[in-house]
């Protein structure tokens with residue numbers, strides 16, 4: 225097949241990990257007789273430096289016309305001035321909104337060869353295989369009003385958590401559909417004892433659940449969920465939650481797998497290109513050192529093959545290459561290995 229993939233490497237380790245994922249995609253194309261065409265676009269701090277904005281309309285339009293978008297990460301200390309009018313993260317939010325990708329799927333698996341890489345006891349990690357479905361284009365990151373002003377002579381800031389019924393319904397429905405093909409359990413995470421948005425979330429989830437009688441639904445408050453994720457992670461199958469809760473809970477969940485550098489994500493909408501990115505940020509503390517773990521981005525490329533290009537065999541082959549590398553502990557220092565970012569991909573390519 226012929227496919228057009230837009231690359232948005234971004235800042236910090238973003239370009240380092242996207243380069244390795246692109247090498248893996250090229251290997252897939254060569255082995256299975258596909259042609260992948262790429263364009264590369266600035267996003268985040270590098271776009272601010274060049275264009276004064278974190279994502280130009282032209283870059284967004286190019287991503288919208290692609291079959292899929294593969295992103296690295298945005299941000300870094302250079303652009304962290306609290307007084308700055310433009311921030312790198314605005315580019316990422318504009319891209320997610322512009323692509324309409326409301327559901328961010330973040331699978332969390334524990335590889336038996338990495339049990340010692342996690343601070344959690346091995347017996348607790350047994351049978352962990354879950355996916356967090358994070359709402360991605362609503363909630364606190366997008367609600368209005370948002371911003372700073374002065375009230376009664378005092379600096380004042382506001383962020384707004386808002387959701388409509390249809391925004392909740394579409395992402396919850398997707399979570400139930402995923403659960404039907406998995407262990408048939410949905411855990412909906414909210415803060416319904418305090419937040420109005422969570423009470424709406426819970427009501428809509430209960431209504432949607434009636435359409436999926438084969439799936440068990442449990443509701444869990446987010447504070448409890450953050451504890452259970454560490455205490456009994458194997459009890460989860462599909463966890464569905466709003467934007468901010470999902471953002472935070474998945475960084476926590478990366479500890480189960482062993483490193484922030486391991487977890488991939490796929491962001492999907494009703495139609496149009498999907499957006500694929502590791503769950504981590506631009507990791508300024510290791511940027512430029514060649515030690516970033518590329519696996520989260522390579523697994524994101526596998527999800528791109530699966531969801532956007534419908535190439536299941538190819539996606540599984542890429543995941544298998546990652547499995548082999550992990551099994552052999554051909555890994556970067558975050559997993560106790562000695563390999564560089566590109567050497568991890570070298571190893572996978574040799575086995576591919």
Ligand SMILES: NC(=O)C1=CN([C@@H]2O[C@H](COP(=O)(O)OP(=O)(O)OC[C@H]3O[C@@H](n4cnc5c(N)ncnc54)[C@H](O)[C@@H]3O)[C@@H](O)[C@H]2O)C=CC1
Nearest residue numbers: 297298299300484485504505506507508509510516517558
């Ligand atoms: N999707 C995105 O583009 C995101 C961007 N950010 C931005 O990234 C910048 C840094 O944020 P942090 O809070 O430091 O979060 P981070 O996710 O970049 O890093 C957290 C920790 O995980 C490690 N880490 C992350 N990815 C890794 C990888 N692939 N291999 C090995 N170690 C890895 C880092 O070295 C660091 O110690 C900030 O500007 C933040 O706004 C943060 C999260 C997501």
Ligand SMILES: CC(C)CC(=O)C(=O)O
Nearest residue numbers: 313316317365471503504
């Ligand atoms: C950088 C933020 C906009 C979001 C984030 O941390 C994430 O998507 O994981």
Ligand SMILES: [Mg+2]
Nearest residue numbers: 471472475503
């Ligand atoms: Mg995050």
